[in-house]
Amino acid sequence: MDILLSFFHMLLLSFIELIYLVGTLIAVGFILGFLERHSNSYLVRAFGPRGVLVTAWIGTPIHEIGHLIQCFLWGHRVTRVKLLQLNSSNGVLGFVEHQYNRNSMYQQVGNFFIGLGPIFSGIGSLILGMYLFVPQSFKTFQQQLREHISLEKLDINVIKSIVGAILAISKSLFTIENFINPLFWIFLVIAISISSHIALSKSDIQGSAKGLLTIFFLLVLFNLAAGLLHLDSYRLILKLAEFNAYVLALSGIAFLFSLLTLVVSYILYQIKKGL
Numbered sequence: 001m002d003i004l005l006s007f008f009h010m011l012l013l014s015f016i017e018l019i020y021l022v023g024t025l026i027a028v029g030f031i032l033g034f035l036e037r038h039s040n041s042y043l044v045r046a047f048g049p050r051g052v053l054v055t056a057w058i059g060t061p062i063h064e065i066g067h068l069i070q071c072f073l074w075g076h077r078v079t080r081v082k083l084l085q086l087n088s089s090n091g092v093l094g095f096v097e098h099q100y101n102r103n104s105m106y107q108q109v110g111n112f113f114i115g116l117g118p119i120f121s122g123i124g125s126l127i128l129g130m131y132l133f134v135p136q137s138f139k140t141f142q143q144q145l146r147e148h149i150s151l152e153k154l155d156i157n158v159i160k161s162i163v164g165a166i167l168a169i170s171k172s173l174f175t176i177e178n179f180i181n182p183l184f185w186i187f188l189v190i191a192i193s194i195s196s197h198i199a200l201s202k203s204d205i206q207g208s209a210k211g212l213l214t215i216f217f218l219l220v221l222f223n224l225a226a227g228l229l230h231l232d233s234y235r236l237i238l239k240l241a242e243f244n245a246y247v248l249a250l251s252g253i254a255f256l257f258s259l260l261t262l263v264v265s266y267i268l269y270q271i272k273k274g275l
Helices: 002-047 049-073 105-115 117-133 135-148 156-173 182-195 202-229 233-274
Strands: 077-082 095-099
Touching: 002 049, 002 117, 002 182, 002 202, 002 233, 049 077, 049 095, 049 105, 049 117, 049 182, 105 117, 105 202, 117 135, 117 182, 117 233, 135 156, 135 233, 156 233, 182 233, 202 233
Parallel strands: none
Antiparallel strands: 077 095
């Protein structure tokens, strides 16, 4: 009985550690997906099924490049790539097909990050766009990261700091100086296009789930070894999970423009509805 209880305790501990390690990334993916679905819904209702193609020219290639980069990082063999296809019979705007060695734990874990690739490429592209087109706002973003975001336990104070940082970046973006700057409007179009296609597709989520199971299995093995060696595995995982504060801070940029995309889509829908 004691052995059975110890086993269930180890499974529960591994599950909690899994949430600490990748839960934030998963939550970011679902929130962005929720915002994107509603944005695209308004675009479709305003302009028909091809309404989402307005933003696909930029957003879809960035989405697929995210998958592609992660495939290379995790040693998967890329067999076929389509960064953008506008006349697909099944409505798929782009794809990356890949193969991996099922005997390789490293490549199996890679499935999780390959599925989440568009989040990394989307956020990275938004930050790069800010650096190139609205450098003053990028400096504000850097300053907020340095002053308010640090590697610490993820709690309500960290959340408040991140919200404050997002508000500060918003104020630096939407200024009179930027409104009369053509580069700001170029950045805005790019940012909305990226945010409209940053979320994960059903196949992306299914691919990530495979890698998530492998990560959980490795955590179980890790906890088993830690138990035999009398190590505090929970404390070690908590230390590793401190990166979540930065994950949320960087994701704040994506949240900001995804919300903006939702508002713009809704306004366009209301205008179309009133005509």
